[in-house]
Amino acid sequence: MMPLSYARASCADEAARLTGADGHRLLGGGTNLVDLMRKGVERPSRLVDVTRLPDGIEPAPDGGLWIGAAARNSAVAAHPLVRTRYPMLSRAILSGASAQVRNMATVAGNLMQRTRCVYFNDVAGSRCNKRAPGSGCDAIGGFNRYHAVLGASDACVATHPSDMCVALAALDAQIHIAGAGGARVVPIADFHRLPGDRPEIETVLDPGEVITAITLPPAPFGARGAYRKVRDRASFAFALVSFAAGVSLREGRIAAVRLAFGGIAPKPWRAVRAEDRLRGAQPAPAAFAAALAAEFADAVPLPGNGFKIELAQRTAREVLSTLCGSER
Incomplete structure (x- = not known):
């Protein structure tokens, strides 16, 4: 007990x-x-x-969306405003876990969920710096098919498991936080921390702070967004690679683009390098390939997960080609 x-x-x-x-x-x-x-x-x-914290889902005055911290994942995925304005978020949530889990899980809990690394979960037989700081990381020399190729450190190579958070990263979500020091708002890109030498500290949330809501700004690409998840089996599996993208075109060039990956890093990975290269470019396969190659230029594969680098880029190229082709 x-x-x-x-x-x-x-x-x-x-x-x-x-x-x-x-x-x-x-x-x-x-x-x-x-x-x-x-x-x-x-x-x-x-x-x-x-669970008594706000759970509503409402339009925001700026044309965006307000989602209460206690809103259930299933309610968010099914909400008409999410499905029409932010379909990538609905698709991301529906690709995660099972219907029973989505009916229980909250959006704030999804933000705070911890890695599913097998060594993190093995209290009896494995070393894990995230669970027991200073003990070591058995994943680096062990079974690391599911681990990070970007943003990892010598102390931790675990990945963040969320599907929802990848879509939120691409949508520039803002995390609203309350605590004794007052209220603050943190962009989701800054909410989760990379492991460095302190992998046990996973977010910027301080003791005595709670998430109260998530807000989404109006998407510059409108409802033209996509979420793709690649996994070992068709359901109830965490991503080997996932990808969220939104693109809009103007006069034959990419006017707005938001890209984020899951399954490859210790946090939802906003692909800023690739975005910078694609903004203003013509939507062609060569442009997609060059931008994605730049994003993964610093990738450090482990013995068991080097395939993720090519898999992530192939997945992203296919999604981008489909999105841009559908706008012409």
Whole structure:
């Protein structure tokens, strides 16, 4: 048995107050946290239930979208405004987990979910700097088919598991946070941290802070977005590579472009280099190939995952060709 206390927060301020101490964890749908508790990876002294935080999905005054932290993944994917304005987000959510998990999982919990690295989850027999800082990383010399080729470090090569967050990265989502120090807004590109020499610190969320909402700005490419996931089996599998893209054309050239990858890095990977090369370019296979090659120029493959570099670029080229072809 794991001794712990339980409290239910009625608002964000109360949640922040209740979760300020070390060992306190926020509980939404529990689809990740409860699994980690069963495995002994997480051993919280207190669970703070945040399911009473806002769960609405509403149009924002600027033409974007506001999504409450406690909104269920299934509700977001099915919402008419998401399906019509941000279809890549709906597709990304529906490609993850199962219907039962999506019905329980919350958007804030999805942002905070931890890696599915097998060594991270193996408390009894594996070294993991993310779980036990300073112990080592058995994935580097072990089974690393699912691990990172960009953004990793000598301390950690785990990937971020979310599908939803890849689409949010391509959509320039903003994360709204409340805490004792007041409210702040963090772009999703800055929310998750790369491992460096402190892989146990995964986000910029401070103790005593809680996510209250996600907002999406109007997409510059409108509803012309796509999400593609490549995995070992057709359902309930994490991505080997995933790709979210939105493109708009003007006078035969790429006017706006947003690209993000999943399955290749410790955080949702916004492909800024590729975007910079494609903006203003003609949408041709050679341009796609050159931009994507630049994005992966610093990739560092492990013995078991070098295939991801080519797989990611092939996937992205095909998605971009389809998107640009459909605009002509």
